[in-house]
Amino acid sequence: MSRAYLKSILRAVRQSLARFLAIFAIVALGVGFLAGLWSTTPDMRLSLDTYYDQQRMADVYIKATMGLTEEDIATLSALPEVDSLLPARVADVLVDTIDDGRLTTRVYGLPWTQLNGEQPLAVNQWQLVAGRLPESPEECLIEQGDAYLADLELGAVLRIVTDGENGDLFATTEFTVVGVVASPFYFSNEREPSNVGKGRLEVVIYVADSCYDLDVYTDVYIVSAAATELLTFSDAYEEHMEAFVARLEELGEERSNLRYAEIYGEGQDELDKARAELAEAEEEAARELADAWQEITDARRQLAEARIELDRGYADLAEARSKLAHEKAEAEAQLAEKEQELEQARQELEQGEASLAAALQAGLIGPAQAEVMRQQLDQGWEQYQIGVAALEGAKAELTQQMAEAEAQLAQAELDLERGEREYAEGLRELVKGEADYWRARAEVEAELNSARADIEEAARELEELEMPTWYVLDRNANVSFASFEINTEKVQAIATVFPVFFLLVAALVSLASMTRMIEEERTQLGIMKALGYSKGAIMEKYIGYCGLASLAGSVVGLVVGFRYIPAVIWQVFASMYKLPTLYTPFRWSFALVATGSALLLTMLVTVYACNRALSEKPASLMRPRPPQAGKRILLERVTSLWSRLTFSQKATARNLFRYKKHFYMTVMGVAGCAALLLTGFGLQNSIDVLANAQFNAILQYQLTIDYAEDVSIPAQLEDWLQQQEQVLAYTPAHGERGTVYQEDRKVYTTIYVPQDESSFAQFIALQERASGVALDLTASPVIISETLARALRLQPGHVLAIENADEIKAQLTVAAITENYVGSYIYLSATAYEAAFGQEAKANTVLAQTVPLETAAQDELLSALLQLKDVERAEFIDQAKHSFDHLVASIDFLVVIIILAAGALAMIVLYNLININIEERRRELATLRVLGFHNEEVAGYMFRETAILTAIGTLVGMPLGKLLHAFVIRQAESSDLMLGQSIEPLSYLWAVLLTLVFAALVCLVMARKLRQIQMVDSMKAIE
Template identity: 30%
Template structure:
């Protein structure tokens, strides 16, 4: 009977205190949903990419060469230890005649198994003259199945020596695991320097003497998950192995090429010598016949001399041949691959700190709520104790109450967290990436962690509150707790202030300082919520500022042009003529050399070692300035200027030594003389003299930084086409393009910020509702009394609201301080190695955070107003038994 009575009492208590039960449940649900949702999104993104790569057999490496790839290269790659599969193929950069788009054409083989294509519509090309176009670049809006497309050479002339046909029928639209980004298709040797889209045609339609690419898959990488440490380690090992083998192959290949070319020349020379002998014999016969001069023989002799000179030139070219250069490209060379991992890592970083704050605030409010509930049931606890119920049975009611709220809240939170959060955030990234739908995964470890924390927030707090009450005997518990002794507050001792305060202000001041625990709980609860909201807005500020700061304040040039070192004098002259035009307002010849950092215990970082032909007017191209001191940095011969994020990663300061290594693994040391502001990538700037001192040679200025008069998209595209048509330019990149791409990439994080801000705002509402509800419940007799004394409903509401608004304002101010430091911590945690977030929070973010908190405080008080109107005034007349 006792047990039945207890269970009835438990269910009755839940029913009669629905708002309290639901508010605890909502707190737990929100905390759990945010915890498992953000925690699961990063792994879900990685898992989705892993499945996509596995299904479409994305190659581990692609090998290319400056002279193409022949059968000997294929044999070498196939015999390399650990290689599971080698696919040889063709690719070419061609212009689409209809739209003048730079297209990357790949060969397609029905038997090919690496880098498979996923059909979006139509079918894959089967017969000669068929083509499937890139679906992700919205080519399906330009063309439809059945259309015919025509390819031309980069100069617009008829295509030759690349494809057997120049007209192709569109049979389908595909996407590829090589290109997961929606906007980027990599660089191109034609057009404006960037590839607009890709397409695939049957392998037999290529008319090339050598393969252009070899795709490889290794056995020890096939069974490892993409982006995992195991995969990265195997990738490094196998890459080193390939590079060593191909370095030896380059010598053999050069020797073979020279021998084959010499053999052809020898054959041509023998044929030429035979022709010379015939001409000489004819000339001799003519002389004997008394013919003074034979014009035909003279012409033939001149022609043979010209052929001889040509053969000598060909022989000189063969002797001057450089050994082929092989390039081993891993998956990170595919557009979007590395950035996708970085975005997932950012989410994983964010999942560490925010849920902790959510749970801390939830635990704080639950402790207050459960403590108040136990105090309300004090008389009943004493009665149960007097009737012979054990402390265990009495405590069961409160433990079940708290545990049930935790279990239901956790259950709903797990569903919301695992199903909705990853989908919402991944769909936001859909603006950047062309990937299949996110693969949702249930993580038992996260679920167990969330449940344990949730139970701790409610059950543990209920246990602690009950234990404190049950230490008293039945008689003590059956009597109401004696009210706190009234005493003067500090403000009352300041006479000139206290005397000028009205009655309502004095009551408000006394009530605030009388209930110090409630005051602290309200301030801390509101401060925590405000801090979370401010951090969300602050992160939005930090992220949105990166593109503007990097390509506005730091890097001021409008375009960067990479020139071909081997270009002819004619190409150089044409380029210089174009650059000297009115459209170019400034030019800075620059040397850029990619190197890697060397430091024990720290991962290697790729840096751009940058040297300028002159430092005059450098400020017009790059602003070298210290972010904190705003000191202008000068390049001198004593050392190098290093960008800020690199100094943080390597723990460098002014005067430290920086060690870099080149592609030949030769190391160079430099002294750090300045730390420059920078937000994307790593740069090391040094003077010409410092470069010559370190490398024992002068820098090669094969890069130009340009400032343009016109920076419109249309003009830049036309200018890029003119540059690429000169033939001496390898690539041109515009700051506007990079800035827009960076902004778009970071814009996808806005949805994470919105989720955070909305979640924090809901948390603020629940916290304020709970604390206000407790405040009203604790003071029900006091409020009944003032109603009897003639206070109107609005005055009763303001009686409570005045205290709330003061405590809320104090909480907001404290929240600004917490939020500032939380924001600093989060941006340091969420940053990836090659990016630095702006540490500034703009003033509107503080304003929005305060307004949201005050808005929820107002909504809570409107709800409380109706509750206060229903207070029974007779309650104040009841005597305490």
């Protein structure tokens, strides 16, 4: 390359700076966009990979169904592929907080020395965002809050709900938050699913692993030795990880077998021990029962004996009584006999007396005789008196004897009575004893039976013991990673469309510019050819000129594009992720390809333009080029219309078709500009729809309150709801997490079963989007959200496989699809729910409408709510809405970028086109001025063409923009997010207006140039 060559190029640049700048600018724009958009995804991925490497993000983690033993860990760490690992105990639990209610929390139990910072974390190193590291096991770290993770403050106290799911796993159940960390494992704002609570993770905390009441680890996080070298999204990494995962799975099987044997052995031992214990217990029970029975038997015998004795007692008594009576009678008879004898004796004595007295009276007997007789009589009386005394004595004796005997008998009777009582007592005791015995016996047997059943159950369980499994999960199982990967993929998909378009326009602009340049220097070309220069030598200058413009444009485009385009998109991503530092290296391969293709394209068109000119003979080249001939166009056949046109309209009409290059370039450029603008404004519409329709039109409640599952609202809550003036209306519903399966896809969704189907529509509008027809759960018992329907391509009538929170699987036939933009929902009627899952849908959520409230008032209401019994959670949907405000803001930002790009594109293309047009028709325009055309008329003649082309371009741009918009929207959608599908009429208007404004601006600039055309130019010979 000689100095002269360079000089001639530089001179050419100076002479036609506008043209040079046009090529420079469009190439800069094209290459900048191309390189920038191309490198965006790699840059973002590189940045994440760098962050991952710095934080030692796990490549793989293992979840073992039966836990991991120290031996497992030791085996793992001995693997050469393993760089470092971190065993952990992980469980999802419900946690009570003071200010935020009941939260679904993932608790990581980590080695104490790594938790307190004595040693660096082996894997998944966090960055301490606030507070400090724990100093005691009662302290914990918390993952940084975001749109979904709750934002707890330092000092907050977390209490694990021990009677909740997994609540029994813990030795320590109360923790104080002392630090906030950002872990590479949780950098996305996307919700992590959880199998407890409402199915979405709300808090992640890190505690000492000793807080778990577990001997084994549940998870182990592993950094692979070689993977650090590889870019995490690359195929090489993928391949490497596949092999590594396979290796770990193999090991997992091996270790699981051992673990199985271990658990089985332990179980068997325990079972044997239990069986022995049972046998012992059985024996003892039998012995004790026998003893008891013996006692009872003894008692019964004793009682029988006592009975006999008693009976005998009664007999003896009776006998004694009769004997006594007999003896008494006998004694009385003897006494009576004696009395008679005495009576006789007395009578005899009295007769003797009387005889004596008579004898005396009669004197028959002397005194002596009388004396003797007296004596005899007195003797008799004496005898009699003695006899009476003896009788009296005998009588008294008898009476005494009788009394004594009676007393003895009475005593004996008393004794018998007591004996009887004792006997009755004994009998009662016996009966009770017997009952006790039987009861005890039944009890013992029941106990033993249950023990036997337990053992049998345990034995069966042991036999059914599932093989332990290692779930080896790579980074794809990490929600943050997967989401980032998908979203960067979306960027890549979008990134390939725009820049190609820009490059094509760049090629067109160069073609037009270079053709014009060669036209202008036609004569010079002819002279050089005539002088004997070769084609190549002549071309050199133009190739150099165009190459210089392209190269300079490329360099500027690369420098700006590489640096700023990824940064802008990174900024947009910041609403979705807690992002690390962005790295924007200069990517030589992209730079070379982008610059190369730009250079190649522009040079090819230059060569093409040169060739066309140089194929002419030198002589004809040196003659002025015959002006491009006019041609008749189709429109002229419509004579009635054609004849009404003025000459300049006719000229314009013909010109449109005369310069096809200009036509296509302008239409493409303007269409691109209009399409870009429409896409930008459409994106804004789509997001606005999402924010407005979702949070105002579709979700018409403001507050959700979750409570412990019940059929009716807890009384306290109901009272509160009715008393609160700020609460306008409410409805209870059943809400739970569901998982929809489709082939190998798994989509998380929320199932709602309203208790009052008729009033539910007042809280969540169920309606078909296209038709606006309201949907009714009674008529269509299974309504799914459009987000879900689109993600899984479901139509009414299709069947979806779903699993509810209790892991009951069911098939649902979609009855209707309801408009929905954020989140994925399935609305079921109570009967449909019961039919599908075989259980009642118990209400556990209240949707409430409130008066508009400030944040402070909302917080006040929430804390009042959370103090109510049974209320687990309460949330205003404003909180969800706020996170979308970020998205809206970043889209607005993107729209500005798009408008700027579109403007730049339109300006460059139109400027270049008009510039060339003016250059080409300088003589014509000068002639018009000489003929007395006013400036406006000349401008009109010139710009009418531009205006029509702009109009055509704008028109073409509208469907193009709609397509582009649909494409971009489609890329951005997920099962949790649908963007507004339609573009507002106002956006079309704005896109058209702005396009026209850009065009008008260019025309305004060019009008000045038009005025500067010298009329004397009309005199000049055609050079």
